[in-house]
Amino acid sequence: MEMRLEVVQVPVSDVDTSKSFYTEKLGFALDHDVEHIPGMRVVQLTPPGSATSIVIGTGMTSMRPGSLEGLQLVVRDLGAVRTELLSRGADISEVQDMGGVQFAHFADPDGNRWVIQGATPPEVRAAHVG
Numbered sequence: 001m002e003m004r005l006e007v008v009q010v011p012v013s014d015v016d017t018s019k020s021f022y023t024e025k026l027g028f029a030l031d032h033d034v035e036h037i038p039g040m041r042v043v044q045l046t047p048p049g050s051a052t053s054i055v056i057g058t059g060m061t062s063m064r065p066g067s068l069e070g071l072q073l074v075v076r077d078l079g080a081v082r083t084e085l086l087s088r089g090a091d092i093s094e095v096q097d098m099g100g101v102q103f104a105h106f107a108d109p110d111g112n113r114w115v116i117q118g119a120t121p122p123e124v125r126a127a128h129v130g
Contacts, residue, residue, distance in 0.1 A: 004051070005052055006051065006052055006053065007044065007052065007053050007054070007055050008052065008053075008054050008055070008071065009054070009055050009056075009060060009061050009063065010054045010055070010056050010068055010071075010108070010112055011056075011061055011063035011064060011065045011066070011067055011068060011110070011112070012056045012065050012066075012108070012109070012110050012112070013065040013066075013110050014109070014110075015041055015043055015056055015057055015058060017109050018043075018056050018108060018109055018110065019033070019043050019045070019056065021090075021108055021109050022045045022054070022056075022108070023045065024088065024089075025085065025088045025089050025090040026047070026085065026088070026090060027047075027048050027084075027085075027088065028045040028046060028047050028048070028054070029045065029046045029048070030043070030044075030045055031044040031045060031046055031053060032044050037059075039058060039059045040057070040058060040059035040060060041057040041058045041059065042055055042057045042060065043055065043056045043057050047073055050073075054071075065110040065111075065112075066107075066108075066110035066111030066112055067112070068112040068113070069112065069113040069114075070113065070115060071112075071114050071115070072114070072115045072116070072117050073114065073115070073116045073117070074116075074117045074118075074119050075116060075117070075118060075119065076118075076119050077118070078095055078102045078103075078104060078116060078117070078118030079095065079118075081116060082095060082104050082116070085106070090106055091106060091107075092104050092105070092106045092116070093105040093106065095118070100120055101117065101118070101120050102117070102118035102120070103115055103116065103117055103118070104116045
C-alpha cells in the first residue's frame with residue numbers, strides 16, 4: 001500500500017486576501033482557482049519545491065478560520081529563506097535554535113500558525129544527541 005499526503009486544507013475567512021498572502025509574501029505557486037459549484041471555491045497553492053499543496057477556499061470545511069497550527073515548511077537555509085520572506089513583506093519570527101534544529105514562525109492573515117524548520121545536517125544532529 002502507498003499513501004502520500006499531497007493536499008492540506010487551510011481554513012481562511014477571506015480567500016482573496018489569503019491567496020495574495022501565500023502567493024506574494026510567501027512565493028507559493030497558484031495551481032488553480034476554480035468554483036466547482038456555486039459557493040465552493042477551491043484555490044490550490046504549492047510552496048516552492050514542495051510535493052504537497054495547500055487548499056483554501058469556500059464551502060469545503062467546517063474548520064474555523066485561523067484554527068490550524070503546526071504545519072511545517074522544511075528549508076535548507078533558514079536564514080536565507082527568512083531574509084527572502086521578510087523582503088517580500090512577511091512577518092517572520094527570529095530564528096530559534098532548539099538543540100541543533102532551527103525554527104522560525106509566522107501566521108497567515110487569519111492566524112493559522114506555521115513553522116519553518118531549517119534542515120539540519122546529520123552530523124549536526126548527532127553532535128546534539130550525544
